[in-house]
Amino acid sequence: MSENLKKAKCIAALGTGSDVGKSVIATALCRIFSDRGYKVAPYKAQNMSNNSGVTPEGLEMGRAQIVQAEAARIAPHVDMNPVLLKPVTQVGSQVVLLGKVHKDLSAAEYHREKAKLWDTACGALDRLRAANDVVVLEGAGSCAEVNLMARDIVNLKMAAYAKAPVILTADIDRGGVFAQIVGTLACLNKAEQDQIAGFIINRFRGDIALFKEGVDWIEKKTGKPVFGVLPWVNHHIPNEDSVVIEHAVAKTDPAQTPTVLVVRTPHISNFTDFDALFQVEGLGVNFVEHPRDLSAYKAVILAGSKSTRSDLNWLAKTGWTPKIKAYVKNGGHVLGICGGYQMLGTKVHDPNGLEGIPGDTDGLGLLPLETVLKAPKTTTISRFEWDSTPGLGYEIHMGRTASADRIASSKAADNGLLNVKERNQQTCTDFDGTMADSGRVMGTYMHGFFDSAPILKKWLGLLGLNKLEPPESCGLQGRNRQYDMLARHFETHVDVPAIVNAME
Known part of the structure; x- marks a missing residue:
C-alpha cells in the first residue's frame, strides 16, 4: 500500500445481522492501520441512529464514525457518514445529508431519493480514498436482507463500488453461528458471494481450542477462511445502536x-x-x-x-x-x-x-x-x-x-x-x-x-x-486507552496479515 496510490485500498466489515460487532471490528481496524503508519479513515455510507455527534466544523454525523475517526487518530468529517437517518416515527426519519438537515422523509419517500443519495455517498467515499491510504467501510444490519438489497447503498453494493473485500462478522454469543454464516451466503448470488473474503466470529465465550472443529467446518463448507475468533471482552467503546x-x-x-x-x-x-x-x-x-x-x-x-x-x-x-x-x-x-x-x-x-x-x-x-x-x-x-x-x-x-x-x-x-x-x-x-x-x-x-x-x-x-x-x-484520553486495548485484543486473535493480503 504505497502512499503514492491515487485511491486508498478499502476493506469492508459487514454483518450477518444487527449488533454482531461490525462497528467494533471497524474501530479495531482503524487503530491497527493507524498504528502501522497508514493514513486511515472510517466510512459508513448510510447510518440509521439517533446517536449522533458534531464535527469540528459544526456538522452532524453518526457517533460510531466519530469513534472510528478517533481510533484512526484523525478529525471526524461528514464524508465518513454522508447519509444519517434519525428515526422520528415508526415509518419516517429526519435525513441529515453531509452534516446538514435535508428533510423528513417517510420510508417510501426515502427510497425514491436513493439515486441522489447513492451519488452523494459515492462522492464522499471518492474524496476519502483520494486523501487516505486505507478506508475501512462499515455495513448496516444484515448484508443479506433480500427484500432490501436492490435499494441498499451501504452494504455489498458500496463494497463493490469501493472494490473492498468483505469481512463477514457473525455473533456466536446469540447462537446459530453456522446458520448465520451459511444462511447469509445462501441469500447471495455468486458475484455477491465472491465479495466475501472471509469471516470473523465475534463474542466467543469459553475455550477457543474447543471451537477448532467449528472453524474447520465453516472453512470446508464455504471455501472461505475464518480470519479469527474473537473472545468476549468487556470494552468501554461507545456503542452505535x-x-x-x-x-x-x-x-x-x-x-x-x-x-x-x-x-x-x-x-x-x-x-x-x-x-x-x-x-x-x-x-x-x-x-x-x-x-x-x-x-x-x-x-x-x-x-x-x-x-x-x-x-x-x-x-x-x-x-x-x-x-x-x-x-x-x-x-x-x-x-x-x-x-x-x-x-x-x-x-x-x-x-x-x-x-x-x-x-x-x-x-x-x-x-x-x-x-x-x-x-x-x-x-x-x-x-x-x-x-x-x-x-x-x-x-x-x-x-x-x-x-x-x-x-x-x-x-x-x-x-x-x-x-x-x-x-x-x-x-x-x-x-x-x-x-x-x-x-x-x-x-x-x-x-x-x-x-x-x-x-x-x-x-x-x-x-x-x-x-x-x-x-x-x-473522554478522549480514556477512549484512546480502550482503542489500544481493542487493537491488541484483535491482533491476538485475528489474522491481520491475511486481511491485508485480501485488500491487496
Whole structure:
C-alpha cells in the first residue's frame, strides 16, 4: 500500500445481522492501520441512529464514525457518514445529508431519493480514498436482507463500488453461528458471494481450542477462511445502536448499590452520554421503561430525545410524570440533557410542526422555562465551565429554552448552569442550562456532560456520592486507552496479515 496510490485500498466489515460487532471490528481496524503508519479513515455510507455527534466544523454525523475517526487518530468529517437517518416515527426519519438537515422523509419517500443519495455517498467515499491510504467501510444490519438489497447503498453494493473485500462478522454469543454464516451466503448470488473474503466470529465465550472443529467446518463448507475468533471482552467503546440499552435494563438493586436511573423514553437519543457513568466503580446505571418507586435511586436522568413532545406525552400517559414530580418533592435529584432538559420546563412550543402537528405540550414544570422548537439546528462542540470546573461537550438541538419573558423578547440569558466559553473553536460568552431546588433539578443542552472527570466528580458530590471516583481518564484520553486495548485484543486473535493480503 504505497502512499503514492491515487485511491486508498478499502476493506469492508459487514454483518450477518444487527449488533454482531461490525462497528467494533471497524474501530479495531482503524487503530491497527493507524498504528502501522497508514493514513486511515472510517466510512459508513448510510447510518440509521439517533446517536449522533458534531464535527469540528459544526456538522452532524453518526457517533460510531466519530469513534472510528478517533481510533484512526484523525478529525471526524461528514464524508465518513454522508447519509444519517434519525428515526422520528415508526415509518419516517429526519435525513441529515453531509452534516446538514435535508428533510423528513417517510420510508417510501426515502427510497425514491436513493439515486441522489447513492451519488452523494459515492462522492464522499471518492474524496476519502483520494486523501487516505486505507478506508475501512462499515455495513448496516444484515448484508443479506433480500427484500432490501436492490435499494441498499451501504452494504455489498458500496463494497463493490469501493472494490473492498468483505469481512463477514457473525455473533456466536446469540447462537446459530453456522446458520448465520451459511444462511447469509445462501441469500447471495455468486458475484455477491465472491465479495466475501472471509469471516470473523465475534463474542466467543469459553475455550477457543474447543471451537477448532467449528472453524474447520465453516472453512470446508464455504471455501472461505475464518480470519479469527474473537473472545468476549468487556470494552468501554461507545456503542452505535440503542439495542445495547437492552443489556442495561434495571440490573442493579438501588437498595444495595448507589444507582442512577435513566428513563428509557421511546425516542431516546445520544445514550452514549452515560458511558462514563458505567465506568464509575460502585455506581449502578439502570435504563428503565416502566414507572416504579424512585425513592431508592440517587438520581433520575431524562436523556436526549428525537421527539420531545411525543416523549412528554408518553411520560404522562405511562405514569412517569407524577412519579418524577413526587421524587423531586421528596428530595430526589433529576437531570435533563437536551430533550430531557426541554421536558423539565413548563411548556414545549412547536409552532412550525417540526416534530409533527404544530402545537404546545405541557412539560414537567420542574424548571421555570419554556422551549420553542425552531430551525436551524444548533450543532456545536462546546467548552464550558460549571462553577469554574471545566468541561467539553457538544450540542445538537432545534429550539431555544429560556424563561417565558426572555422567550417573548428573544433576549439572551444573563446567567445559567454552565458558562459557555467556546463553540466550534470560536470564543464566546454565553450560558447554558439552569438549576432549581438548590441544585436538585438541573437541565443542560450539553451532550458529553460526564466525559470530563472533574465535571463527573462534581455531579457525584452533588448526589452525596463523594467517595465514588470517576475513571482515571475520561473522554478522549480514556477512549484512546480502550482503542489500544481493542487493537491488541484483535491482533491476538485475528489474522491481520491475511486481511491485508485480501485488500491487496
